Amino acid sequence: MKKMNVVQKILSKHLVEGDPAVDSEIGIRIDQTLTQDATGTMAYLQFESMGVKHVKNDLAVSYVDHNTVQIGFENADDHDFLASIAKKYGIVYSKAGNGICHQLHLERFGKPGTTLLGSDSHTPTGGGIGQIAIGAGGIDIAVAMAGGAFHIPTPKVRAIVLKGKLRKGVSAKDVILKVLEKFGTKGNVGWIFEYTGPGVATLDVPSRATITNMGAELGVTTSVFPSDRVTKQFLAAQGRGKDFTEIVADKGATYDDTFVVDLAKLEPLAAAPHSPGNIVTVKSMKGTKVNQIMIGSCTNSSYRDIRTVAQILKGKHVAEDVEVGIACGSRQVVNMLAADGSLAILIKAGCRILENACGFCIGAHMSPSTNAVSLRTNNRNFEGRSGTKSAQVYLVSPETAAASALTGTFSACAGAKAVPAPKKFPIDDEMFLYRKTAGRGVPGTKIVRGPNIATVPKGVPLAKDLKGACAIKVGDKITTDHIMPAGARLKFRSNVPQYAKFVFEPCDPKFHDICMANKEKGLANVIVAGESYGQGSSREHAALCPMYLGVKAVVAKSIERIHRANLINFGIVPFTFVNAKDYDLVKAGDVLTIDGIRKAVEADGTATLKVGSKSIAVKTSLSDREKHLILCGGLLASL
Ligand code: MIC
Numbered sequence: 050m051k052k053m054n055v056v057q058k059i060l061s062k063h064l065v066e067g068d069p070a071v072d073s074e075i076g077i078r079i080d081q082t083l084t085q086d087a088t089g090t091m092a093y094l095q096f097e098s099m100g101v102k103h104v105k106n107d108l109a110v111s112y113v114d115h116n117t118v119q120i121g122f123e124n125a126d127d128h129d130f131l132a133s134i135a136k137k138y139g140i141v142y143s144k145a146g147n148g149i150c151h152q153l154h155l156e157r158f159g160k161p162g163t164t165l166l167g168s169d170s171h172t173p174t175g176g177g178i179g180q181i182a183i184g185a186g187g188i189d190i191a192v193a194m195a196g197g198a199f200h201i202p203t204p205k206v207r208a209i210v211l212k213g214k215l216r217k218g219v220s221a222k223d224v225i226l227k228v229l230e231k232f233g234t235k236g237n238v239g240w241i242f243e244y245t246g247p248g249v250a251t252l253d254v255p256s257r258a259t260i261t262n263m264g265a266e267l268g269v270t271t272s273v274f275p276s277d278r279v280t281k282q283f284l285a286a287q288g289r290g291k292d293f294t295e296i297v298a299d300k301g302a303t304y305d306d307t308f309v310v311d312l313a314k315l316e317p318l319a320a321a322p323h324s325p326g327n328i329v330t331v332k333s334m335k336g337t338k339v340n341q342i343m344i345g346s347c348t349n350s351s352y353r354d355i356r357t358v359a360q361i362l363k364g365k366h367v368a369e370d371v372e373v374g375i376a377c378g379s380r381q382v383v384n385m386l387a388a389d390g391s392l393a394i395l396i397k398a399g400c401r402i403l404e405n406a407c408g409f410c411i412g413a414h415m416s417p418s419t420n421a422v423s424l425r426t427n428n429r430n431f432e433g434r435s436g437t438k439s440a441q442v443y444l445v446s447p448e449t450a451a452a453s454a455l456t457g458t459f460s461a462c463a464g465a466k467a468v469p470a471p472k473k474f475p476i477d478d479e480m481f482l483y484r485k486t487a488g489r490g491v492p493g494t495k496i497v498r499g500p501n502i503a504t505v506p507k508g509v510p511l512a513k514d515l516k517g518a519c520a521i522k523v524g525d526k527i528t529t530d531h532i533m534p535a536g537a538r539l540k541f542r543s544n545v546p547q548y549a550k551f552v553f554e555p556c557d558p559k560f561h562d563i564c565m566a567n568k569e570k571g572l573a574n575v576i577v578a579g580e581s582y583g584q585g586s587s588r589e590h591a592a593l594c595p596m597y598l599g600v601k602a603v604v605a606k607s608i609e610r611i612h613r614a615n616l617i618n619f620g621i622v623p624f625t626f627v628n629a630k631d632y633d634l635v636k637a638g639d640v641l642t643i644d645g646i647r648k649a650v651e652a653d654g655t656a657t658l659k660v661g662s663k664s665i666a667v668k669t670s671l672s673d674r675e676k677h678l679i680l681c682g683g684l685l686a687s688l
């Protein structure tokens with residue numbers, strides 16, 4: 050029998066379309082889905098328009114964790130809408146205040162050996178318990194809830210072999226920062242990273258989940274750990290022993306590539322501004338003044354993490370000129386910290402205790418002051434994401450964050466007492482509503498639609514020729530935070546015409562007006578970009594809102610996986626330059642044409658972009674399924 054790695058074991062059981070040996074794209078069955086409120090409203094509006102009676106997959110959970118600030122009616126309207134949709138269609142609804150989707154899903158629902166699709170790029174957190182957990186756009190989640198397959202590029206699997214044991218003061222965050230140092234934030238499209246080797250057994254589930262969570266920053270499809278004795282113990286302690294299945298790679302299983310990390314040799318690391326792949330040692334930053342420390346987010350907000358911080362701060366006070374904010378991952382975590390005295394330690398030490406929500410991570414709370422140095426345990430430090438453009442954000446472990454909070458300068462932690470894996474977690478599922486009607490729903494439930502809930506725009510079929518203008522030209526590593534800013538703009542997620550006013554706000558606030566003016570002249574809008582366009586989040590609004598503004602094509606040096614899929618789902622052609630140097634030949638405002646664009650999509654994807662007298666070769670390589678979506682004007686239009 051063929052020796053299989055963990056990825057092959059799980060995917061082979063879920064394969065519904067394509068053959069990994071020959072096809073470049075495969076379709077898999079999705080067991081579980083999750084949404085969060087910022088992407089969820091669109092996902093459910095799209096699901097509604099599919100006319101399905103109730104969800105068809107094993108479990109669908111709708112979390113509210115991103116937009117919980119509720120300044121004005123918009124967020125609250127979204128919550129009411131989401132709750133009513135969940136009740137009607139058989140979705141479990143996690144109320145605001147229950148916690149962050151990825152932490153909660155790991156605690157209460159994730160199952161080894163299953164597939165999970167989430168409308169959030171950090172869904173791979175589930176890889177920490179041996180789940181193939183993938184982030185995608187909301188409409189893909191809607192399709193999966195309706196029982197449809199999800200398509201991924203046939204993966205190449207890289208073994209990250211862990212050996213040795215972490216030293217004191219070094220933790221999971223340093224492991225993933227090391228992997229990011231090696232592989233960077235671009236060029237990993239299509240890969241799945243599988244953690245293996247003797248060092249795996251030394252990492253508890255929260256540590257594994259930190260690593261798979263932040264694997265999203267590599268741009269991989271997902272990351273996964275085996276499901277072993279450590280997983281078994283975690284699930285039993287969550288009262289979910291029956292959800293355990295052992296899944297470990299067969300002896301002799303092969304991989305497409307291997308990278309070895311000696312845990313014993315790792316030292317505290319930080320991701321310096323403004324990319325999670327910009328790695329420095331904490332030692333090299335020693336003594337640098339710090340103004341703010343933020344601890345939490347879905348990457349490092351487990352009981353293990355916050356308890357560690359409390360142990361470091363015990364009996365001490367944070368430096369007088371730093372502000373420290375802590376957001377726990379879930380109510381379970383807060384309850385445990387309250388019960389063991391950690392919460393009192395943190396309050397006494399001068400920390401501000403925030404809601405169990407995304408908050409600061411997405412610039413929706415505690416933005417730093419002008420030019421501040423902010424040390425954070427979350428996963429992204431893109432310029433401006435904190436809500437303050439001039440802030441210098443460094444990503445660090447909870448250990449480094451706590452040690453630096455005490456000194457007010459960059460400091461490595463000399464060592465904190467290890468937090469043993471709890472034997473029994475306190476279980477309280479009361480803030481998960483509609484569990485009893487999960488899967489069936491309550492037909493006849495009235496959907497609550499406040500004025501912030503707009504309709505979903507539909508695309509139109511791709512025209513024969515493209516006559517347009519370059520509405521913007523951007524550089525390398527443009528993230529979805531650049532394209533569709535969150536923070537103060539997040540509350541317009543359910544209202545595309547309103548949200549579309551802020552497309553590319555950080556790069557060119559006039560983008561919306563330029564697009565509208567071109568549209569009026571009958572010109573299509575085209576975005577020209579450098580390497581790794583669309584890094585970061587899964588937010589489909591970064592494609593949906595441009596579609597609404599008449600964007601028909603993106604021409605980039607390279608495009609990241611989730612964003613590329615979102616562009617296709619909304620009928621925007623994702624072209625790349627055949628010769629990357631031709632990027633220099635186009636500028637913003639240029640009038641351009643792609644004659645026969647429709648034919649090019651139908652055929653092999655090669656086309657000529659004409660700018661004045663210059664002819665530039667561009668290409669798009671699409672599966673038959675993707676071609677169909679683009680020709681129809683996107684997924685919704687194809688139904
Ligand atoms: C993020 O961390 O960027 C987000 C906000 O969670 C996004 C989802 C969104 O934009 O709503 C993500 O990671 O997919």
Ligand code: SF4
Nearest residue numbers: 171346347407410411
């Ligand atoms: Fe929320 Fe931040 Fe995690 Fe995104 S990365 S899900 S904003 S905590």
